[in-house]
Amino acid sequence: MEIKILMLFTLILALIGASSATLSPTGINYEVVALTTIKSNLHDPYNVLENWDSNSVDPCSWRMVTCTSDGYVSALGLPNQSLSETLSSSIGNLSNLQSVLLQNNAISGPIPDTIGKLEKLATLDLSNNTFRGEVPASLGDLKNLNYLRLNNNSLTGACPDSLSKIGGLTLVDLSYNNLSGSLPKVSARTFKVVGNPLICGPKASNNCFDFFPEPLSSPKTNFNPMDGFGEKK
Numbered sequence: 001m002e003i004k005i006l007m008l009f010t011l012i013l014a015l016i017g018a019s020s021a022t023l024s025p026t027g028i029n030y031e032v033v034a035l036t037t038i039k040s041n042l043h044d045p046y047n048v049l050e051n052w053d054s055n056s057v058d059p060c061s062w063r064m065v066t067c068t069s070d071g072y073v074s075a076l077g078l079p080n081q082s083l084s085e086t087l088s089s090s091i092g093n094l095s096n097l098q099s100v101l102l103q104n105n106a107i108s109g110p111i112p113d114t115i116g117k118l119e120k121l122a123t124l125d126l127s128n129n130t131f132r133g134e135v136p137a138s139l140g141d142l143k144n145l146n147y148l149r150l151n152n153n154s155l156t157g158a159c160p161d162s163l164s165k166i167g168g169l170t171l172v173d174l175s176y177n178n179l180s181g182s183l184p185k186v187s188a189r190t191f192k193v194v195g196n197p198l199i200c201g202p203k204a205s206n207n208c209f210d211f212f213p214e215p216l217s218s219p220k221t222n223f224n225p226m227d228g229f230g231e232k233k
């Protein structure tokens with residue numbers, strides 16, 4: 001009898017533990033809180049986020065939200081939606097995000113440095129908005145980042161050295177901002193910084209730093225613009 005009660009008690013504790021992992025103290029799903037906070041910080045003239053409803057229990061059914069098979073938010077795809085105002089730092093609470101596409105909007109304010117907490121993030125496209133401030137150094141913590149587009153914003157300051165820590169980058173596009181200072185050795189297949197007059201110099205040509213080949217240490221995946229030229233047999 002006592003043992004049965006103990007077992008039941010243990011089971012109840014286990015169930016409470018399992019569900020509170022994704023629920024806030026008030027019983028709301030953390031991802032719903034994060035998404036509705038993101039929504040409330042954006043101006044959405046065409047109501048594309050209309051069904052992002054804080055009373056809804058399942059954000060996986062919301063427009064432009066994609067989830068993993070176990071029900072965590074894995075992608076936000078909101079390009080070309082005329083969104084403006086700011087991107088909430090609560091995006092850093094969507095810890096299963098792999099892809100964030102917010103290009104071609106009019107979002108301003110800083111790029112939240114909490115994005116650096118999204119350790120599964122592989123694709124981040126914030127291009128063609130009006131983001132201001134610096135490129136957050138925390139982006140260098142994104143070990144799985146493959147594709148980074150921050151071009152055509154109003155970013156300032158230096159390109160953070162931390163970006164050189166990321167190993168598997170295919171594309172980094174920082175072009176058409178107002179970055180300054182020296183460039184770290186970012187090892188991306190393609191690294192674009194054209195259109196930053198303080199990096200390239202006011203009279204630089206359009207191709208100023210437009211293309212950086214990968215270091216020669218990885219010849220198999222390397223596109224070397226000199227391949228096939230001047231080879232000595």
Ligand SMILES: *[C@@H]1O[C@H](CO)[C@@H](O)[C@H](O)[C@H]1NC(C)=O
Nearest residue numbers: 077078079080081101103104
């Ligand atoms: C967004 O708009 C641009 C310019 O009109 C267009 O080239 C692009 O295909 C659009 N992208 C999406 C995802 O609709």
Ligand SMILES: *[C@@H]1O[C@H](CO)[C@@H](O)[C@H](O)[C@H]1NC(C)=O
Nearest residue numbers: 030033034037089090091093
């Ligand atoms: C992010 O999650 C933490 C708990 O992990 C919570 O305390 C915080 O309020 C959340 N912030 C936002 C903006 O959702």
Ligand SMILES: *[C@@H]1O[C@H](CO)[C@@H](O)[C@H](O)[C@H]1NC(C)=O
Nearest residue numbers: 080082103104105106128129
């Ligand atoms: C940039 O975004 C604006 C919307 O804010 C869009 O009209 C324009 O076509 C975009 N430019 C490109 C090259 O996609």
Ligand SMILES: *[C@@H]1O[C@H](CO)[C@@H](O)[C@H](O)[C@H]1NC(C)=O
Nearest residue numbers: 127128129151152175176195
């Ligand atoms: C970025 O800005 C350049 C120069 O103004 C422009 O030619 C290009 O179309 C823009 N690209 C996007 C994606 O907005």
Ligand SMILES: *[C@@H]1O[C@H](CO)[C@@H](O)[C@H](O)[C@H]1NC(C)=O
Nearest residue numbers: 154156157177178179180198
């Ligand atoms: C770029 O930044 C410099 C100062 O850092 C400023 O003087 C200049 O006006 C800015 N250019 C643009 C196009 O915003």
